[in-house]
Amino acid sequence: MTTAGIKLRKLSRSESKGLLWGLFFISPWLLGFLGFTLYPLIASGYYSLTRYDLIREPVFLGFKNYINLFTNDPHFWNVMYNTLFYVGFSVPLGIGAAFLIATLLNSKIVGRSFFRGIIYIPSIVPAVCSAMVWLFLLNIQYGAINAIITSLGFQAIPFLSNPTLAKPSLVVVSMWTQGAAVVIFLAALQDVPRSLYEAATVDGANAWQKFRNVTIPMTTPVILFNLIMGFIGAFQEFTVPWLLTQGGPMNSTEFFAIHLYRNAFIYLRMGKASALAWIMFSIIVVFTLILFRTSARWVYYGGEE
Amino acid sequence: MSTKTLTATTDVITFRKQSPFKRAGSELLKYSALFFITFIFAFPLFWMVTSALKSDPQIYTLPPIWIPIPAHFYNFMDGWTRLDFTTMAINSVFRYTIPVVLGTVLSSTFVAYGFAKVKWPGRDAVFFICMLTMMLPWQVTMVPLFITFKNLGWINSYRPLVVPSFFGSAYFIFLLRQFFKSIPEELSDAARIDGASELGILIRIILPLARPALAVVALFTFIWSWNNYLGPLIYINQDHLFPLALGIQRLNRIATSMGTSGNAYPHLMAVSTIIALPIIIAFFLAQRTFIEGISLTGIKG
Structure with a gap:
């Protein structure tokens, strides 16, 4: 209170009037930040140091949850492997495919917005609905994909019930919802100045050289953006894997977010779940920082020194 | 699939230098790639809608029925009232x-x-x-x-x-x-x-x-x-x-x-x-x- 008073006195009248209006306008966010972000953030840090089942009071354990997870947990490293597998394949493949599709859409074609619409729609359709369709399509007994495979004389493929195939199947399903990335890439490609291509043509560059030396450098900021958003999203992916495989078969699709949900709301291990959440948060922060750091070497911000 | 896509687009950028024959070829390649990709993206939702119009034996028939005749529109009412x-x-x-x-x-x-x-x-x-x-x-x-x-x-x-x-x-x-x-x-x-x-x-x-x-x-x-x-x-x-x-x-x-x-x-x-x-x-x-x-x-x- 007093410090605010001192600060206010130092401000000119118009400045303090601005401050009051400013705080007035942002007050919903400020209250929400304190109540729905800052408090839960601190509380989850505390819970991660306890054993808490919602019924009895939290028991303080120190770092035992973390130590147990890293050294003495039968599932943790498997969950980590599953998640890294999923993220490591779905993000680069999804972004690479999105970029190529966007390049194709950016060439001289008739009906661009039709194609773009069809590719974009799967990414906004309710995940529950698309999960139902994929469950049905990939079903081993009466799924359409296996119907085609068996009618060609091959064995039916247990896409979701085989521990080796379940993760790749989920990667394929995730690539189907890359439409938003396609739209973002397409917008970026359309922003590349035509004069650059003309200059490259004058210099005798062929199509591949133009793609390599004009298109890609000019879109690197958007590639970085999509990489970061894709990574954060894939790391937290819950709904579609949960509905398709519920972590199975044999825990092969037990991803981080699923494992966390299971611990919190099925086993009611709030302390362990909070520790998992903080580990996830740390991984995301570290990875994002690494990407930003290395981005100075490969991201080109046009015109900036 | 991806390499095909790439050649398709890059060829088009330089089509002015190409013979009309080659140009038509690259156009064909480009549109086949586009339709192939669009088909993959559209198929699951298309399948959702056609399956919604089938009855039990039709939905599992081999080879798959693409467009069911007759269409069972009452599935929408029956499904909706099931819960x-x-x-x-x-x-x-x-x-x-x-x-x-x-x-x-x-x-x-x-x-x-x-x-x-x-x-x-x-x-x-x-x-x-x-x-x-x-x-x-x-x-x-x-x-x-x-x-x-x-x-x-x-x-x-x-x-x-x-x-x-x-x-x-x-x-x-x-x-x-x-x-x-x-x-x-x-x-x-x-x-x-x-x-x-x-x-x-x-x-x-x-x-x-x-x-x-x-x-x-x-x-x-x-x-x-x-x-x-x-x-x-x-x-x-x-x-x-x-x-x-x-x-x-x-x-x-x-x-x-x-x-x-x-x-x-x-x-x-x-x-x-x-x-x-x-x-x-x-x-x-x-x-x-x-x-x-x-x-x-x-x-x-």
């Missing part, structure tokens, strides 16, 4: 989607104005914190928020999902702030000289100009809440409160246990179609808003 989907639709629309859209649009507009158009000391630092909150995975705040809402007695109500939306969403605050900043300062200054208050400027000058941006916010919020599965899964476990997203999963369990009997799968596909339809219709009605919204801010749908 109380009417109540769930009312829950989804009136208890969840509409309040969340209202709350998000109102609060985010208000906050964005404070960050974009009012000058005050410390504004940029506070805005930076607001942007940082976007990095925070929802899992970190999930457990304490659940405990808080449980202590408030809010489990099995839509309050945990609706109330936070009235406190602004960082994504949309960012989006609206960018938009407000593009509105010339002279307009607000002129109004200030005429004695308008900041609130008056927001309501009379900024809001009428910001309608396209508000449409983007409303549209994306509608989609997020309509599609949200995890939030209701955590907070709602009484059947009569279910939103559609939870109901469809219940129907899936019935289908899994019934397998090839009782038209369970056609019904599941029919109800999935009905639930996806508002989103698809919204897309076709507001395609421009969608595309501009995503490409401007990079927000994913």
Whole structure:
């Protein structure tokens, strides 16, 4: 209170009037930040140091949850492997495919917005609905994909019930919802100045050289953006894997977010779940920082020194 | 597939130098690649709709039936009444989607104005914190928020999902702030000289100009809440409160246990179609808003 008073006195009248209006306008966010972000953030840090089942009071354990997870947990490293597998394949493949599709859409074609619409729609359709369709399509007994495979004389493929195939199947399903990335890439490609291509043509560059030396450098900021958003999203992916495989078969699709949900709301291990959440948060922060750091070497911000 | 795509596009850039024959070839390659990709993206949803129109033997027939004749339109009615989907639709629309859209649009507009158009000391630092909150995975705040809402007695109500939306969403605050900043300062200054208050400027000058941006916010919020599965899964476990997203999963369990009997799968596909339809219709009605919204801010749908 007093410090605010001192600060206010130092401000000119118009400045303090601005401050009051400013705080007035942002007050919903400020209250929400304190109540729905800052408090839960601190509380989850505390819970991660306890054993808490919602019924009895939290028991303080120190770092035992973390130590147990890293050294003495039968599932943790498997969950980590599953998640890294999923993220490591779905993000680069999804972004690479999105970029190529966007390049194709950016060439001289008739009906661009039709194609773009069809590719974009799967990414906004309710995940529950698309999960139902994929469950049905990939079903081993009466799924359409296996119907085609068996009618060609091959064995039916247990896409979701085989521990080796379940993760790749989920990667394929995730690539189907890359439409938003396609739209973002397409917008970026359309922003590349035509004069650059003309200059490259004058210099005798062929199509591949133009793609390599004009298109890609000019879109690197958007590639970085999509990489970061894709990574954060894939790391937290819950709904579609949960509905398709519920972590199975044999825990092969037990991803981080699923494992966390299971611990919190099925086993009611709030302390362990909070520790998992903080580990996830740390991984995301570290990875994002690494990407930003290395981005100075490969991201080109046009015109900036 | 990918290399094919690449050659197709790059060839086209240089088509002027090529013979007409080669040019026609590359055009053919380009459009075949496009149709192939479009087919892959469209097929699952196409299959959802045609399966919704089949009856039990048709749906498993080999080779697969592409377009069922006769079409069994009554699957939509039968699937819909198999569980109380009417109540769930009312829950989804009136208890969840509409309040969340209202709350998000109102609060985010208000906050964005404070960050974009009012000058005050410390504004940029506070805005930076607001942007940082976007990095925070929802899992970190999930457990304490659940405990808080449980202590408030809010489990099995839509309050945990609706109330936070009235406190602004960082994504949309960012989006609206960018938009407000593009509105010339002279307009607000002129109004200030005429004695308008900041609130008056927001309501009379900024809001009428910001309608396209508000449409983007409303549209994306509608989609997020309509599609949200995890939030209701955590907070709602009484059947009569279910939103559609939870109901469809219940129907899936019935289908899994019934397998090839009782038209369970056609019904599941029919109800999935009905639930996806508002989103698809919204897309076709507001395609421009969608595309501009995503490409401007990079927000994913």
